[in-house]
Amino acid sequence: MTRGTSSPGSTALPGRSPRNALWFLLPAVVLLGALVVYPLLFSVVRSFFDQGGSEFVGLRNYVNTFTDDRTLTAFRNNVIWVVVAPAAVTCLGLIFAVLSERVRWSTAFRLVLFMPMAISLFASGVIFRLVYEEDPDQGVVNAMAVGVHDVFSAPSPYPGARPRENAGFAATEGGFASPVKYSPGDVATVPLVGFPAKDVPAAAASISQPQPHPGELRGVAWLDVSAGGVAGKPDRAEKGLPGLAVEAVDASGKVAGRAMTADDGQFTFVGLPSGGYSVRLAENNFALPFRGLTWLGPSLITPVVISSWIWIMTGFAITFIAAGLSAIPRDALEAARVDGATEWQVFRRVTVPLLAPVLLVVFVTLVINVLKIFELVFVIAPGSVQEEANVLALQMWQVSFGAGGDQGAGSALAVLLFLLVAPAMLFNIRRFRREQS
Helix, strand or coil: CCCCCCCCCCCCCCCCCHHHHHHHHHHHHHHHHHHHHHHHHHHHHHCCECCCCCCECCCHHHHHHCCCHHHHHHHHHHHHHHHHHHHHHHHHHHHHHHHHCCCCCHHHHHHHHHHHHHCCHHHHHHHHHHHCCCCCCCCHHHHHHHHHHHHHCCCCCCCCCEECCCCCCEEECCEEECCCCECCCCEEEEEEECCCHHHCCCCCCECCCCCCECCEEEEEEEECCCCCCCCCCCCCCCEECCCCEEEEECCCCCEEEEEECCCCCEEEEECCCCCCEEEEEEHHHCCCCCCCCCCCCCCCHHHHHHHHHHHHHHHHHHHHHHHHHHCCCHHHHHHHHHCCCCHHHHHHHHHHHHHHHHHHHHHHHHHHHHHCCCHHHHHHCCCCCCCCCCCHHHHHHHHHHCCCCCHHHHHHHHHHHHHHHHHHHHHHHHHHHHHHC
16 A cells, blocks of 8 residues: 555545644644633633632622622723624725725725724824824814814904903803993993903004093993003003904893994994993903814713724725625626616615625624724723723723732633623634535
8 A cells, every 4th residue: 555545444535644733733732722721711710719819709709890880881881882883894894895896996995994904003092092182283183173163153352351350340141241330421441351462453553542422332442451551441552452242231131232342442332222231241252262172081082982993993894895895796786787776776685685794704803803992992091081981801901900900800800801702703613614614
């Protein structure tokens, strides 16, 4: 019998000796046991012991896990991640993969969308921490939001300004109003502070005291910051504040007249009925400029981190779904078009059903990835809101290695996280085996 052949009654295939294969598999089995199996078994055993590892506590660590507020927050956030993130990435990947087939540079387009996958999650977290920075001079998102806001809503002319103390004005719901009542023929003086003199409009002129006039309520508003002048009194060295909206409010609280200050700060109400009026400076004169949203605050931090993960993982979904698209028989698509189906009908009733196995694999893989998310939450969420953005993997690390680290409780969290990931892993393994068979 020649070497490499088998006897007539043997079932072994030529060149396939199980004994020889075992020697080649042995290094991988040793590494797998040392790096995966042993840590897994050790974590299971360690989860039944106390913080020091010397006292057996049974299921106490697991009971504490389900009664700890931070862990429950992490569970809640993981549910949000699983429900939102994989579905969003799968849908975006499907849309971009289908659309990219219709452009000439489809390969380059997919390469650009896949590039975020080449960046580590830690580096991506640093990038998105800057992108969502609250200061619009640094954060790209808030810079865009401020730009769009200012297009539709002009900023106030004198943000932060206010009447000088003891000037006879008090803060009210609609702005700053004078408790003193003025009548036609009176003159109201409005000294303002809290605004940089260098930011006064170039058109502003030196103020002059308006003269009383029968039937008219007059006044002047100026920036009262002259070092040599008297506080609360107009001085020729001081500038009037043009463009201020001033209102005359009657005894019932209704606005009886509106006026706008001139370049020298003077304003005039004409045609007011006789009676007493409160002079009010509208609050939109002094509103602070719009600075965007607090994206990294407690209410928005989880959506922000999810958006960064979607940006990173969409390229992964596009790559897999594009490979599935290339395997779809073109005859089926053309037959549907010949039968009169629209492109939307072809997509919904032919493309998506044929891609269903690929979409399911992508979705399950993303679910596994989401359950293990750690770096993005750790880097993007500031320390003050990290508890609101917490997830199980981060909570496990904080409990195990944070202040007063409790590796017993951390091991219990690790076991729970493994039990959550295991069903998705087993589903993928069974599906791969079914496809191979």
